Amino acid sequence: MNLRDTHVALADFVTAHFPFGEIRRAQLDLRHRGLFSHNAVRPAPLFPGHYLPPVTPDVSQPSVDKAAVAQVLRDIALLLQLQGESGYRVRAYDMGADRIAGLPQELGPLVAEGRLESLPGIGPALAEKISELVTTGRLGYYEELKAKFPAGLLELVKLPDIGPKKVAVLWRELDVGSVEDLERACREGRVRQLRGFGEKSEAKILEGIAVFRRARGERKLLGEVMPVAEALLEQVKASPGVVRASLGGSVRRRAETVADVDIIASAPDPGPVLDALANAPGVATVLGKGGSKCSVRMIQGDLQVDLRVLPDEDYATALHHFTGSRAHHIRLRNLGHERGLKISEWGVHREDGTKVTVSDEAALYSLLDMQYVPPELREDNGEFEAAREGTLPQDLVTLEDVQGAVHAHSTWSDGKHSLEEMARAAQALGLKYLTVTEHSQAAIYAGGMKVEDLKRQWDEIDRINAAIPEVRLLKGIEVDILEDGALDYPDSVLEQLELVIGSIHVRHGMDEEQMTRRLLTALDNPHLHILGHPTGRLIQNREPYPVRMEEILERAAERGVTIEVNGKPARLDIKAEYVRQAVKLGVRLVVSCDAHRQEDLRNLAYAVATARRGWARKSDVLNTLPADRFLAALRARR
DNA sequence: GCCGTTTTCGGCCCGACTGTTTTCAGTCG
Numbered sequence: 051m052n053l054r055d056t057h058v059a060l061a062d063f064v065t066a067h068f069p070f071g072e073i074r075r076a077q078l079d080l081r082h083r084g085l086f087s088h089n090a091v092r093p094a095p096l097f098p099g100h101y102l103p104p105v106t107p108d109v110s111q112p113s114v115d116k117a118a119v120a121q122v123l124r125d126i127a128l129l130l131q132l133q134g135e136s137g138y139r140v141r142a143y144d145m146g147a148d149r150i151a152g153l154p155q156e157l158g159p160l161v162a163e164g165r166l167e168s169l170p171g172i173g174p175a176l177a178e179k180i181s182e183l184v185t186t187g188r189l190g191y192y193e194e195l196k197a198k199f200p201a202g203l204l205e206l207v208k209l210p211d212i213g214p215k216k217v218a219v220l221w222r223e224l225d226v227g228s229v230e231d232l233e234r235a236c237r238e239g240r241v242r243q244l245r246g247f248g249e250k251s252e253a254k255i256l257e258g259i260a261v262f263r264r265a266r267g268e269r270k271l272l273g274e275v276m277p278v279a280e281a282l283l284e285q286v287k288a289s290p291g292v293v294r295a296s297l298g299g300s301v302r303r304r305a306e307t308v309a310d311v312d313i314i315a316s317a318p319d320p321g322p323v324l325d326a327l328a329n330a331p332g333v334a335t336v337l338g339k340g341g342s343k344c345s346v347r348m349i350q351g352d353l354q355v356d357l358r359v360l361p362d363e364d365y366a367t368a369l370h371h372f373t374g375s376r377a378h379h380i381r382l383r384n385l386g387h388e389r390g391l392k393i394s395e396w397g398v399h400r401e402d403g404t405k406v407t408v409s410d411e412a413a414l415y416s417l418l419d420m421q422y423v424p425p426e427l428r429e430d431n432g433e434f435e436a437a438r439e440g441t442l443p444q445d446l447v448t449l450e451d452v453q454g455a456v457h458a459h460s461t462w463s464d465g466k467h468s469l470e471e472m473a474r475a476a477q478a479l480g481l482k483y484l485t486v487t488e489h490s491q492a493a494i495y496a497g498g499m500k501v502e503d504l505k506r507q508w509d510e511i512d513r514i515n516a517a518i519p520e521v522r523l524l525k526g527i528e529v530d531i532l533e534d535g536a537l538d539y540p541d542s543v544l545e546q547l548e549l550v551i552g553s554i555h556v557r558h559g560m561d562e563e564q565m566t567r568r569l570l571t572a573l574d575n576p577h578l579h580i581l582g583h584p585t586g587r588l589i590q591n592r593e594p595y596p597v598r599m600e601e602i603l604e605r606a607a608e609r610g611v612t613i614e615v616n617g618k619p620a621r622l623d624i625k626a627e628y629v630r631q632a633v634k635l636g637v638r639l640v641v642s643c644d645a646h647r648q649e650d651l652r653n654l655a656y657a658v659a660t661a662r663r664g665w666a667r668k669s670d671v672l673n674t675l676p677a678d679r680f681l682a683a684l685r686a687r688r
Numbered sequence: 689g690c691c692g693t694t695t696t697c698g699g700c701c702c703g704a705c706t707g708t709t710t711t712c713a714g715t716c717g
Contacts (some may be wrong), residue, residue: 138700142689173690211706213715248708299717313715340705345716356717358704372717383701388693394701 057547079103096528104195114184116150116157122183122192124178129195131214132221134548145171147376154431154627157184168663173444183277199234201230210258211251219244233259261352269349271309271589273619273656276301278350279311286357289326290497291317293362301427304659306622310354314369320359328356364397367412371395377430378423385418385434409448426662443455446662447641451674454483455651457528457551457582457642462507463488469507469523470514477521483677486511488550490538496529496555499545522677524548528582533557535571537578544577547655549684551614553582554595555648562596569597573605579684580592580640581606583616583623591620599628606636610688612672615664617657619642638683640673 070685082154127143134520149158149171160166161184166177183189197302199221206217206229220226224235235241236252279301285293290452292315296302299312317323324344328336337345337354344357360368371379372395386393390401398406408414412422420437424446427433436442459465460472467475469486476484483683488507500508502526513525530538537544537552544550552572560568572578584602585594606613613632616623621644625631632639641657661671668674672683 136689139689141700145690171690175689211715215714246708246713249708254707310717338705346707374717376717379701395703428709 082477102600104506114187118153119157119180119183120147122189123150123180125204126179126192126195128214129199129203131201132203133195134218141178142171142173143327145177152377152429152431153377154630161185173682195316200227202231206232208583209255209262211254212258216246216620217596219246229259229262244318261347263635264352265406265470266272267592270353271619271651272301272306272308272352272622275309275311276352276655277347278332278353279313279355281332282311282327282355283313283317284525285326286315286323289317290322292318292323293317294365296369298369299374301372302424303375303428304656304663306625306660310356311521312372313355314356314365314372315357315359316362316365317359318361323359324357324563329356338633347468348389349432349582355363362620363407364395365415366408367393367397368395370411373425373428375429378433379636381430381434382418385420389418391417394404394629422662424662427665431455443665443667445667445669447658447660447666447671447674447679448662449655449669451671452641452654452658453676454485454522454680455479455481455643455645456485456580456640457487457527457616458484458645459488462486462497462503463493463499464646469510470518470644471648472651473514473518473521473523475651477518479651481651483523483524483680485524485526485549485551487526487549489555490527490529492532492538493555494529496620499527500536501539504546505541524677524681526550528553530555531568531572533560533568535568535575537575539570548681549579549681550577551580552578552581555584558586558592558595560595562598565595565597566601570605573602573609573611577685578611580612580614581612582617583621583644584613584641585623585625585628587623587625588620589622594623599624600631603628603632603635603637606632607637608688610686611639612640615639615641615644615657616644617655618650619653620658622656622660624660626660626663629666630659631664633664639671641671 060430085560097525102430108399110517123143124147127140127147130140130143149169157180158643160169161181166172167174170281172180179189179191183650203217203221206212206226207214209229209683218243220232220235224240226232232255236256239252241247241252242249274519279297282410283295283297284294295313298314299310299314300308301311313322313327314395324339327333327344328339330346332348332350333346334349335347337347339345342359347353348355355460358372381395386398390398392401397415398408400406406417408417413423415437419550420434420446421440423440423442425462426446427442432441449508455476457470460467460469462469465472473484486507488494489496491500508525515523527539527547528551528552531552531554532538537550552575554568568586569581573581579600585599586592587594587598605614613624615629641654641661643653643657645653646652672680675683
């Protein structure tokens with residue numbers, strides 16, 4: 051293992067050993083102490099002058115991906131607003147950004163074949179600009195626009211309660227061009243002199259700057275936010291008079307990362323419900339509270355939570371409205387419009403103004419002659435077409451379908467809890483089996499198991515299985531896929547195991563050709579049952595390694611290899627888009643927890659969410675089967 | 689800037705909340 055590998059392995063090690071909520075704090079902490087640099091988790095130079103190559107992918111070949119194009123379009127929208135352009139023109143760029151960011155396919159072919167304008171919301175002007183950006187790597191129009199304003203101005207709109215209009219005034223009147231300028235202007239009492247600003251605005255801006263510096267406007271991992279959100283939802287549900295309550299927004303859609311938490315509740319009197327959130331444990335600040343809304347910021351992670359309380363007759367339409375996504379809504383409202391129905395958060399109204407009773411979300415969809423669309427699918431990625439044809443899958447996998455937890459470590463390698471403790475935790479969750487898959491010998495940094503230790507572990511597994519008959523521990527391994535695609539144990543060992551997960555942990559820096567060959571070789575190995583975290587990404591921390599994923603999925607289908615949907619919040623690997631491709635190709639899946647401690651068994655929920663976002667049904671997911679049938683299915687290799 | 693079995697021109701989602709205002713503008717979702 052060379053130096054670079056050590057660093058990649060270290061990144062994995064850090065994420066494995068800090069509970070997900072602590073990862074970023076740990077990084078920030080280390081960063082402040084000068085041990086880690088800005089983005090990747092990697093050590094500082096060992097001694098002065100010693101240069102460590104970055105672990106992030108090679109950027110020598112410029113490539114403009116969907117996310118980058120969407121970002122440029124969003125920046126243009128902002129800059130146009132600063133310039134005082136028409137709001138509709140601004141919105142066109144914003145909607146274009148949404149459309150591009152949400153594309154299931156890659157941009158390259160669309161540009162090459164001139165099919166950009168076939169996308170709704172993309173007209174001639176946007177198509178031309180996107181083409182220029184994708185083919186040349188830059189966009190003249192954007193450069194010109196940017197040159198008119200100081201670079202720090204775009205940062206300013208990320209501050210709470212500061213939008214383009216206020217930024218424009220601050221810049222024009224006070225020459226404020228950055229967060230630092232704004233902070234100085236507030237401290238010197240110059241902002242309060244502007245029309246539309248006052249003393250309170252100054253104080254709020256300063257507070258906002260402090261929060262911004264702490265959180266850097268980052269989105270948080272779903273798994274980091276979910277426990278806080280669910281606890282608050284329970285508080286709301288328990289408050290006086292509540293009829294119904296639910297999480298909304300991107301949390302309810304189970305997006306990979308979320309910016310904040312929405313809660314929607316119905317009650318005859320909103321007051322006590324709003325108070326319940328304002329007074330909930332863990333609340334740092336009440337940002338605002340009115341007759342029907344309350345916003346708070348939590349101590350944990352500067353997370354913002356918004357609660358809305360309405361009469362129960364408006365609950366279903368409000369819940370639907372605040373679940374989103376924006377793109378899904380636009381389509382839904384258009385469909386309503388075709389039927390003479392006006393759909394808004396306040397309900398469904400006929401053209402004559404009379405209100406249509408909508409008791410729940412299912413009723414809303416049936417009004418439009420379509421199947422119910424589960425929240426995870428509401429992205430305008432084909433769910434409308436399917437739901438109108440009646441071909442939307444109705445049996446998406448659920449957490450209750452899952453019979454066994456896949457991918458668990460114990461103190462035999464780098465886990466925190468013993469095998470027995472893991473088995474007890476699985477039993478408490480009602481799981482029927484748990485696959486024990488420690489690291490293999492090459493994973494020295496993670497206490498990978500030597501071949502000679504396996505026998506002793508199997509003896510222990512036999513003892514625990516006898517003692518806890520409700521949960522069956524399955525004898526497996528998470529074997530390293532070596533640089534040449536070979537597995538880290540000889541065949542004679544692999545064939546004694548009940549199941550084999552193969553994963554890449556080192557040498558992430560290979561190019562696309564090498565990495566694709568490495569994985570294809572592993573898939574051809576008849577002893578491999580499951581390909582673990584196939585793209586190696588760590589959300590907001592490490593890019594996936596370069597690999598031709600479609601080829602991998604096709605080979606997996608051909609060879610009967612099962613693909614892992616890893617539920618660790620920082621991984622979610624493979625991601626939902628690939629799940630959808632895999633399902634189309636007939637690839638079989640497992641939802642996994644990648645557990646390194648008892649609590650991690652709950653990661654199964656995030657794996658299930660990712661599978662659902664990729665339209666996976668119960669029948670696509672092997673660990674919905676009882677243990678014997680699960681093993682038989684895994685081992686049916688081709 | 690985009691879009692059209694109402695339209696190639698004239699629409700485009702809109703209400704709550706806050707802080708600034710004496711009736712409203714900006715931001716947010």
